[in-house]
Amino acid sequence: MADNNTPTKQRTMAENHRVGSFCATALFVIVCGLIAFPLLAGLTASLRPAREIFQNGMSLNLKVSEWNLHNYAYLFTKFINPKTTDSVAIADSNKYFMWYKNSLVLTLTTVVLTLLVCYFVAYGMTMYKTKLGNFLFFMVIATMSVPFEILMLPLYQEVTTIGLINTNAGVFLPGLCAAGTIFFFRQYMQGLPKELLDAARVDGCTEYGISVKIMMPITKPAFASMAILCAMGSWNNMLWPMLVFRDTNKFTLQIGLNTLLTPYGNNYDLLIAGSMFGIIPILIIYLIFNRYLVAGMTSGAVKG
Amino acid sequence: MSKVKKILYSQKVAPFVFSLPFCISLLVFWLYPLVTGILMSFQTVDFGVTTWVGVSHYTKLMKDPFFRTAVWNSVEYMILTLLLLVPIPMLLAVLIESRITKARGLWKIIMYIPALTSVVISGMLFRLMFSEGDGSQMNQLMHMLGQSSIPWLKSKGTGWVALLLLCMWRWTGVNMLYFVSGLNGIDGSLYESADIDGASPTQKFWYVTLPLLRPTTVYVITISVFAGLSMFLESFMLWNGNSSPKNIGLTIVGYLYKRGIETNELGYACAVGVVLMIIALVINFIQLFATGTIGFKKKED
Structure with a gap:
């Protein structure tokens, strides 16, 4: 024991620690550099002439002197709907901003409705001791273990029959009771004291009043983390909206960007600029609510 | 009232x-x-007329060479992503949560950012990085190493390097955060008693961290199995559509999309979907059984 406390030993240990600390930190600098690389490459490519991207892909040679905002300027001012479109309202308007707006509207509607519905469903499952609640929770797990892609085609037919094709409702309705979101709300509510409910009942609050006035404010952090995950999913969702939307003026940003890739030539200049600008909303939300996100996405991992 | x-x-x-x-x-x-x-999946739908065809879709599927390619690609992709996206993020998580790494919060924030990009954007970035011209970044990198340009996306070996890098780029940070939250759930006093017993860092990892991280590991493996088997859009974006050279990027869901949406054979496509569901359920069942989540429980402690 005495050996451990000699000054030389302590010095080597401190030195080892410093070397280890340097190596570990250096590793993360390298990993994060590699992770940032494609995005930085995309960003610099968006500042360079379109022809060059088309010919060379994204080059390592930065040529900073040639940087300009032409691609963005073209995207924001010249990329407009033709005069001859069916709808008068969208003729001559900017195509990119139209997709952007569609995505924002769809994402906002999806997030608000999904969170509210999932909250009340989870509340009903968790706050009352019923057999139904346990059965429904089992069904939540069951829906989670069937990949969406299997339901895609029959669901597409169904949505067409109901008449929801080409509408926002057709996109968000099938996913409104998101199993993951219900699961998370349930996990969160299980940790809350149920005595609050009885106290509120004694005070004459109705069952529905309790769920809105008492429990909702307490579950705010859960709402925050689910809101980000849901917003990310909705903003970046592509496969299902691609099937539901037919008209170009209904397209979301992701589908719209995808249409820039055609067999007759790819508009990489518009695509890169549009992509880089399209990350911004979700990046802002992420940077602001980052700490809630971690809590949200790890909820399922705790219990396994 | x-x-x-x-x-x-x-x-x-x-x-x-x-x-x-x-x-x-x-x-x-x-x-x-x-x-x-x-x-x-037991029917054919032709211009609204539905006919019952029994299991003929399934027998046809068994002989369909494209379907075999698709299944093999999906399973291979799933196995490779499991090998890449479970151990590496786990080790990174252990490293980032150990006291020795500086500026931990910053690295966590940066590593999650790729998951914010959509498949359209990430697919485009990787396609441009791996494009076959002499000017693309990966080919410039090859030039620096004294090699000649490679048509990356034209053959399976190199094309899959791009595909797997794309997958790692998007998901390493996400999986790392899962493991970080799992690590935070481990009781710190266990490490203290391990220290008193004189355990080395490697021993602590094998005998304390790994067993206690099991719920998280099972969760990450489960979602990776599902995500790997039902991968479609990554290859769809990387190869700019659903037809890659020699079908090197064809997956089960890609084939389902091709038959169901592109050539409108709904019955056949549904049979593909049912097979996918069975494969997913079987693999997941085996996995949950092997990790001891279901079935007989091992005694811990």
Whole structure:
């Protein structure tokens, strides 16, 4: 024991620690550099002439002197709907901003409705001791273990029959009771004291009043983390909206960007600029609510 | 009227009212499509006329070389992503949560950013990075190493390097965060007693961290199995459409999309979907059994 406390030993240990600390930190600098690389490459490519991207892909040679905002300027001012479109309202308007707006509207509607519905469903499952609640929770797990892609085609037919094709409702309705979101709300509510409910009942609050006035404010952090995950999913969702939307003026940003890739030539200049600008909303939300996100996405991992 | 209201507001009925949206959604948007999907796999739909064809779609599938390629690609992709996206993020998580790494918060924030990009954007970035011209970054890198340009996306070996790098780029940070949260759930006093017993860092990892991290590991493996098997858009974006050279990027869902949407053979496509579901359930069952999550429980401690 005495050996451990000699000054030389302590010095080597401190030195080892410093070397280890340097190596570990250096590793993360390298990993994060590699992770940032494609995005930085995309960003610099968006500042360079379109022809060059088309010919060379994204080059390592930065040529900073040639940087300009032409691609963005073209995207924001010249990329407009033709005069001859069916709808008068969208003729001559900017195509990119139209997709952007569609995505924002769809994402906002999806997030608000999904969170509210999932909250009340989870509340009903968790706050009352019923057999139904346990059965429904089992069904939540069951829906989670069937990949969406299997339901895609029959669901597409169904949505067409109901008449929801080409509408926002057709996109968000099938996913409104998101199993993951219900699961998370349930996990969160299980940790809350149920005595609050009885106290509120004694005070004459109705069952529905309790769920809105008492429990909702307490579950705010859960709402925050689910809101980000849901917003990310909705903003970046592509496969299902691609099937539901037919008209170009209904397209979301992701589908719209995808249409820039055609067999007759790819508009990489518009695509890169549009992509880089399209990350911004979700990046802002992420940077602001980052700490809630971690809590949200790890909820399922705790219990396994 | 007030009687109805009284019933609706009672403590017995309220849970049913709360659960109603889920029940409706479950029936309309899950059970119904699931059952129709399975039924449709035994039928052909031609211009609205449905004929019962029995298991002929399935026997045809067994002989379909494209389907075999698709299944093999999906399974291979799943195995490779499991090998890459479980151990590496786990080690990174252990390293980032150990006291020795500086500026931990910053690295966590940066490493998650790729998951914010959509498949369209990430697919485009990687396609441009790996494009076959002499000017693309990966080919410039090859030039620096004294090699000549490679048509990356034209053959399976190099094309899959791009595909797997794309996958790692998007998911390493996400999986790392799962493991970080798992690590935070481990009781710190266990490490202290391990220290007193004189355990080395490697021993601590094998005998304390790994066993206690098991729920997280099982969770990450489960979601990776599903995500790997149902991968489609990554290859769709990387190869700019659903037809890659020699079908090197064809996956089960890609084939389902091709038959169901592009050539409108709904019955056949549904059979593909049913096979995918069976493969996913079997693999997941084996996995949950092997990790001891279901079945007989091992005694811990």
